[in-house]
Amino acid sequence: MVPDIAVVDLLGLLAYGELTAFERLATDARMAPTLVDKIALASMAAAEFAHFETVRAHLLRIGVDPEEAMGPFVSPLTNFHNLTAPADWLESLVKVYVGDNIVADFYREIASVLAPDACALVLDVLADTGHAAFAVERVRAAIQANPTVAGRLALWARRLMGEALTQAQRVAVDRDALTGLLAGIGDLQALAEMFERITRAHTARMDSLGLSA
């Protein structure tokens, strides 16, 4: 059986997303203010790499070349990360927490239209790697110590969303099959509800950081 091109696209995007998340977390670990923070971030990076290997192994198992599957997403994901290189440790934490979670929410919605094995794989590699509690605790403490950083970080989060949407639109235009998966979610009403759910969860996360969405 030839694997569905939309599923291959989704898994290729997911795999390259995990690989770049690994690189980014490992690079950001260099900005960590303490050894404990550095180890926490490095440990999340290693967890992302394990997720990458899980998706890669799945692609090989269904007879797909992982590098080929990832190919179409190298440029949009590289652009996104180049345009949103954090200037400091707090920006990197906000990017990890806000960015990864909104992407994860989106994958979880899409996973519901996949075959059971692909769905289970996606949900498995999206398991929280400890980003959440760690980032929330550190960002809240920083805002408490110096409330003026809240404004800057809120702006930063909005810029992240803007750049992410720009790249997502590029991918949507280039990869018809992938966009086609959205049709599986339902009609326009169902899609609107999905985006509403994702936005609500994002706002709740910004709240938990102490930032206005």
Added chain:
Amino acid sequence: MVPDIAVVDLLGLLAYGELTAFERLATDARMAPTLVDKIALASMAAAEFAHFETVRAHLLRIGVDPEEAMGPFVSPLTNFHNLTAPADWLESLVKVYVGDNIVADFYREIASVLAPDACALVLDVLADTGHAAFAVERVRAAIQANPTVAGRLALWARRLMGEALTQAQRVAVDRDALTGLLAGIGDLQALAEMFERITRAHTARMDSLGLSA
């Protein structure tokens, strides 16, 4: 039993060495010319992090705070890496191969004077993570394609050695207990033979890369 300060120093140095090796490999992965190269380097980085976690767990088991044990080595290792940031992909491969192996040779010599459990731990985390074959193959191919890079890379390897020795001397002056481990190797004659063995192995590795030592 209070752990020997020299052993704690050695394991602290080893742990922080693995953590910075992880960071460096993950960062260098961004310079990889192909996705296959990027995955290879990221996978070595993840292996280094697993080694770091092994040493960290051992330190906790013997009742030592890992962050405290690593503390004295943060500055010399950070200096070393800041002073030897690779300018391109080939420099990063030479650094991985030449640098990591000479350090590993040195640890292996020292391991022989440790108690059996510490010795086994050191030998275990120094297990080759695939750096060797990968780096040799890539560097040789690059020199074959353009023989003029050999001179530049040979100079680069000599600079790496110089900076490593400078930082090692700083550590030796600051950490008497650690330097004391060398006495366990034997008299001056035995030490000279150890450095001779390490140098010979280094020259053989430079040869295998196609570089003059």
